[in-house]
Amino acid sequence: MAIPQSLAPSSSSAAREARPMLRRASPSRVAATGAGATGEPARRLVAAFDPAIPLASAVTPPSGWYTDPEFLRLELDRVFLRGWQAVGHIGQVKNPNDFFTGRLGNVEFVICLDANGKLRAFHNVCRHHASLLACGSGQKTCFQCPYHGWTYGLDGNLLKATRISGIKNFNKNDFGLVPIKVAIWGPFVLARFDDFSEDTVDDVVEDEWLGSASELLSRNGIDTSLHHLCRREYIIQCNWKVFCDNYLDGGYHVPYAHGALASGLQLQSYETLTYERVSVQRCGSAPAEQEDIDRLGTKATYAFVYPNFMINRYGPWMDTNLAVPLDATRCKVVFDYFLDESLLDDQNFIDRSLKDSEQVQMEDIALCEGVQRGLESPAYSVGRYAPSVEMAMHHFHCLLHADLTG
Template sequence: MMMILEAKNPHFLLQSTKPPNDKTHSNKHKRKSIPSVTVCQCLLRNSDAGKLVHEFDPKVPVEKAVTPPSSWYTDPSFFQEELERVFYRGWQAVGCIEHIKDPGDFFTGRLGDVEFLICRDEKGNIRAFHNVCRHHASLLVSSGTAHKASCFVCPYHAWTYGLDGQLLKATRITGIQNFNVKDFGLVPIKVATWGPFVLLNLDKEISWHEADINTVASEWLGSCSEILSTNGVDSSLSYVCRREYTIECNWKVFCDNYLDGGYHVPYAHKGLASGLQLQSYSTKMYEKVSIQSCEGGSMDRKDDYDRLGSKALYAFIYPNFMINRYGPWMDTNLVLPLGPRKCQVVFDYFLEASLKRKHFGDKSAQCELHA
């Protein structure tokens, strides 16, 4: 039996499925209809999640604020509502341009229940798709970063797609009436870049190509685009390496720690605190970005490889992306929700290009040297 996934509504592809173990399928190919997710969305809205959201009163001044209820960090229905209302709307940072520098480069990832695939096609355009085969909804490409391919072949029935997402070959399809390969390409996702970062938007109008950079900057960063650029957050830095951690906590716990205005630094990070002038620590709030900054311990940097330099800047971009710029270094923290009580934190490290060549040559750096 063959199930062909229609492209009219890409949101049904929020969760991919693995091929079944049963290999006994009928030779007759039949098209199945796709169930709507509308019923599921209605159930979510009528669940306890709505009640939990209404417990929050944005009009209460900070001086009278209290700790959010624990259910915001543990309730499954609240977590699902966050995916729908936060992560499946607006621009989301998902990776680095470094991983798709050349035609054929690609990487995969997952945001909530959405498996995605991002690549650079033969013409140099960056493209993004749901990482799901249109035949039986098998995961198309295994997870990972910095890979290269000339096409994508489904491991289940060998349906083959080009880097532009078009279906190139559907095996054993001869004789099937009203089947056109042009109608069954991969379902696209809107993709864009800003600085060294790759962004996805699961909510906006679908586009095959990169979005206008000024529009993306405004929608993702609000008025902070120029502020970040003038403070050294740009594409001139050279990519060094990546670290990934799976943490047994809700994704907001990590973000809460980052956003405490340096409260925990002198107690939890004594080594870091010794290199900062904590009395200069400040926090500024913008539409979608919070920027914390602090002067370094020394204005004269004797060691060009020094981690802190004269000033440190910590930018939090709603809802889950952090940029840390200090001395010649920059690192980013991407917090990916894996469940109500689990998240993955991805650290990417960057360094001024001249220093990377000096200290690491053409090889990727060992993160242990920087940690």
């Protein structure tokens, strides 16, 4: 949700004699399913939403956008596996040999910092018999397959292929890990699954990911100056877009669902700005006791970076929310919390903030799961927007429609 929280932090044919594909060769585009083109029902669901209708007259996307498994497959293919996606933060790859893993749709990936300090990303799949190579996060000097011991350097090169005496037409240089394009903006690690070139230019990444919103976000303290404090993850029984819609309703639900939080806000000051693929919501804080001023600040910036990344910056805090689809009616939301270094020793302040944030998250989870159950009811098809507050939500739906029809 996009309101200042009093906290900041609580996915053939037989073998041929010809040479195998080269090490860096990859499919021209990562497929979300392996099952062929998405069918007509999903395309009809996309067409049921008309982004050309003005907000005051528009209806929301049909409930099938939030319940249909085939629609999610289309989203994975045309939304998540194209363009830059937030996958982590720089604190996870701070030192040489650091790594972390993740999953998006059917893509298993690993991000690492090699011994020379170069950030790299690969499909987390052994080229021998497709075993996953790494899990979780930590430090490794190489990736050794737990299945048959094939070993790869953190540069992706195959270092050792075990027990292959007698094999023909094999060159280990052709069997390195399949690379993924990776970049950094501010404190965030980004990956791109549809582009297999290895070089990136910071200005290009910034323009493609944030567009003209990048300057505003940089000016409002979304940078590398804060210390990563902790991570919390929630499995929520709702479609990933339900969580995003809740974030994008312009504080509409706050007085009704978050009584304690609402008392600390000046909801009449709420404003929403939209950019190419970003929307920004801002709200002032209500007058507070002196000891609370440093915690809440005077104004918060809440940025939604399409399609599923949320950045909340206020006072000494920044927290981020990443909504990762698990299936059509479940998502995982990853919260990362960052704090000004001057407050890292104030454990009472941290504990109080985390507790307050957890209360808000539990309230939002109950809301989102209730909405999902309603979306699955035969009584609901489409809804309406509140034009004065839900412009960011409509912007999100229009972006989705454009990608899904593209």
